[in-house]
Amino acid sequence: MPVGLVKPCLNGDSGCGNSRSERPAMQIDLLYGRDGLTLDMPDGAETHLIEKPAFPACDPPAEQIARALRxxxxxxxxxxxxxxxxxxxxxxxxxxxxxxxxxxxxxxxxxxxxxxxxxxxxxxxxxxxxxxxxxxxxxxxxxxxxxxxxxxxxxxxxxxxxxxxxxxxxxxxxxxxxxxxxxxxxxxxxxxxxxxxxxxxxxxxxxxxxxxxxxxxxxxxxxxxxxxxxxxxxxxxxxxxxxxxxxxxxxxxxxxxxxxxxxxxxxxxxxxxxxxxxxxxxxxxxxxxxxxxYTEIPVGRKFRTVVTSSAGYPLDQTYYQTVKGMVTPLDILEDGGTLIVASQCAEGIGSDHFRAAQERLVRLGPEAFLKTLLAKDFADVDEWQTEMQLKPMRVGRIQLYSGTLSDSDHAVTGVDRITDLHDAIAASIAHHGDAAVAVIPEGPYVVPKAAAGPG
Known part of the structure; x- marks a missing residue:
C-alpha cells in the first residue's frame, strides 16, 4: 500500500527552501489556473504538506492504452x-x-x-x-x-x-x-x-x-x-x-x-x-x-488552519467547481477552524442556475436554505453544489483567494474574500493561537484523513 506524504516543516529549518529578506523561507506550489501559484508561508508556521505518494514507474502512454484494450x-x-x-x-x-x-x-x-x-x-x-x-x-x-x-x-x-x-x-x-x-x-x-x-x-x-x-x-x-x-x-x-x-x-x-x-x-x-x-x-x-x-492520505490529526486549492485548470475555472475543494479536506479541519481555498475562477461564478442558488443561500442563510431543499423531489439545476457548500460552512470559516473573481460574483459566494494568501494564513495562525498549518497543493485530488491509519 503506498503511503502519502504528510511532511511537517518549521519555516526557517534547513531543507525548507531558500530564505528571503521580505518573505518566509518556505514556498509551496499550488495548482491554480493553468500556470500554478507559489505560496509563501509565514515565518514560524509549522507547515504540514499533504501530498500523494509517488506513483510507480509506468510504461509509455501508448503502451498502457494498447495493453488495456487488449x-x-x-x-x-x-x-x-x-x-x-x-x-x-x-x-x-x-x-x-x-x-x-x-x-x-x-x-x-x-x-x-x-x-x-x-x-x-x-x-x-x-x-x-x-x-x-x-x-x-x-x-x-x-x-x-x-x-x-x-x-x-x-x-x-x-x-x-x-x-x-x-x-x-x-x-x-x-x-x-x-x-x-x-x-x-x-x-x-x-x-x-x-x-x-x-x-x-x-x-x-x-x-x-x-x-x-x-x-x-x-x-x-x-x-x-x-x-x-x-x-x-x-x-x-x-x-x-x-x-x-x-x-x-x-x-x-x-x-x-x-x-x-x-x-x-x-x-x-x-x-x-x-x-x-x-x-x-x-x-x-x-x-x-x-x-x-494514492488519494486517501492518513494524517493522524486535525488542524485549525487548512490551505487547499481547487486543483487548477480546468477544475478551478468556476466557483461552482471550487466547492469540491472546500469539501474534501473537512475530515482534518477542526470545528471552528479556518479553511483557505485558492481557486482562479477565470469564468466567474458558474451557471445562472448556480448563481440563483447562491443568491438564495446568502439571502436566507444556511439553515433556512437547507429547509427549502428537503421538501423537493427534484433539485433545482445546480443548487446541489450550493447544498454541498453547507458542509464546510457547518465546520468552520471559509476564505477564498481568487485573482479574477469579480466583486459581484464574490458577493454571492457566501464566503470571506482574501487578497493575500500569506497574510491570511498569518492571521489565521494568530487568531487560533496555533502555528500548525495543513497545506494540500492538489486540492480535491487528495483526500486527507484525520485518522493515522493502520500501523
Whole structure:
C-alpha cells in the first residue's frame, strides 16, 4: 500500500527552501489556473504538506492504452467487441475534467473501423451532464486530436432536450427516472471514458458516472442530486459502500445491457499512470483499487488552519467547481477552524442556475436554505453544489483567494474574500493561537484523513 506524504516543516529549518529578506523561507506550489501559484508561508508556521505518494514507474502512454484494450476486465478485447457491430458511441468527459482524450480516442476508433464499424457510424459524445456545451476551440482542446475531429462526429449532450432521451423507466432502489441520451442508448457498442479520482458526492469519478449524470436527462440528474441523496452521510468522497449515488448509477448502467469503459488515472503533471478497460463496473473498480491508495492520505490529526486549492485548470475555472475543494479536506479541519481555498475562477461564478442558488443561500442563510431543499423531489439545476457548500460552512470559516473573481460574483459566494494568501494564513495562525498549518497543493485530488491509519 503506498503511503502519502504528510511532511511537517518549521519555516526557517534547513531543507525548507531558500530564505528571503521580505518573505518566509518556505514556498509551496499550488495548482491554480493553468500556470500554478507559489505560496509563501509565514515565518514560524509549522507547515504540514499533504501530498500523494509517488506513483510507480509506468510504461509509455501508448503502451498502457494498447495493453488495456487488449487485456480487459470482465470483457473481451475491444477488437473482438467490435465484431458484428454496426455503430458505436464513445462518451468523453467535458472540459471540467483533464482526461487525456488525445491518447486513446484515435486508437479506439481505428480498432473499431478495423472491426467493421464505419467511421460515419461512430459518435464521440461529450458527457456534459447539466454543464454548458464545449464548442469551437474548447472542443478542439477537449478532444486534443484533429484526426478525430475530422473523421467522426463529436457532439454535445444536452440534458434539457427532452427529445434527445430514451425513457427506460425508474430504478428499483430509489425510484430515480432513467432517461438517457438516445445516441448512447441506441449505439450497438457503448463505451464510456473518463478519469478516476475522488468525487465529493459519488465516491470516485469515472466509469458509471460518465453515463449518469454524464448523458442523463435533467430529471434523472435532479433526482439523485436532491437533498435525500446529498444529505446522506454515505454520499461522500472515496466511499462506495452504501453510497446512494453510486448505487443508483450502478443500476442505471446495468439497465443498458452491455456497456464498457476506459478509465484513466493521471498524476499532478497530467501524465497517464494507469489505464483500465472492460465491462464498465469491473474496469472502474480496477481503477478505484489502484488510485485509492494514492488519494486517501492518513494524517493522524486535525488542524485549525487548512490551505487547499481547487486543483487548477480546468477544475478551478468556476466557483461552482471550487466547492469540491472546500469539501474534501473537512475530515482534518477542526470545528471552528479556518479553511483557505485558492481557486482562479477565470469564468466567474458558474451557471445562472448556480448563481440563483447562491443568491438564495446568502439571502436566507444556511439553515433556512437547507429547509427549502428537503421538501423537493427534484433539485433545482445546480443548487446541489450550493447544498454541498453547507458542509464546510457547518465546520468552520471559509476564505477564498481568487485573482479574477469579480466583486459581484464574490458577493454571492457566501464566503470571506482574501487578497493575500500569506497574510491570511498569518492571521489565521494568530487568531487560533496555533502555528500548525495543513497545506494540500492538489486540492480535491487528495483526500486527507484525520485518522493515522493502520500501523
Amino acid at each position: 487485456d480487459p476486465h470482465g470483457a473481451a478485447p475491444l477488437a473482438e467487441l467490435c465484431h458484428g457491430k454496426s455503430s458505436a458511441c464513445i462518451l468523453i468527459c467535458d472540459i471540467t475534467r483533464p482526461v487525456p482524450n488525445y491518447l486513446f480516442l484515435r486508437p479506439m476508433i481505428e480498432i473499431m473501423t478495423a472491426g467493421g464499424i464505419p467511421l460515419d457510424r461512430i459518435t464521440v459524445l461529450i458527457a456534459t451532464g447539466l454543464h454548458r456545451p464545449n464548442e469551437g476551440t474548447e472542443m478542439d482542446e477537449l478532444v486534443g486530436d484533429p484526426w478525430v475531429l475530422e473523421n467522426v462526429r463529436v457532439e454535445n449532450h444536452f440534458a434539457l432536450n427532452d427529445a434527445d432521451h430514451v425513457d427506460l423507466g425508474v430504478t428499483e432502489g430509489r425510484g430515480v427516472p432513467i432517461k438517457l441520451d438516445r445516441r448512447f442508448v441506441e449505439a450497438e457498442l457503448k463505451i464510456a471514458t473518463g478519469l478516476v479520482e475522488p468525487h465529493f458526492m459519488a465516491g470516485f469519478s469515472g466509469g458509471r458516472k460518465v453515463v449518469a449524470p454524464g448523458v442523463a436527462h435533467h430529471e434523472t440528474i435532479r433526482t439523485f442530486h436532491s437533498a435525500r441523496f446529498m444529505e446522506d452521510p454515505a454520499a461522500r468522497e472515496c466511499n462506495l459502500t452504501g453510497n446512494p449515488l453510486h448505487e443508483e448509477q450502478l443500476e442505471i448502467v446495468r439497465r443498458l445491457g452491455d456497456v464498457y469503459a476506459l478509465n484513466t488515472v493521471i498524476d499532478d503533471k497530467r501524465n497517464l499512470v494507469f489505464c483500465s478497460f472492460g465491462e464498465i463496473i469491473e474496469s472502474h473498480l480496477a481503477a478505484v483499487d489502484f488510485v485509492r491508495g
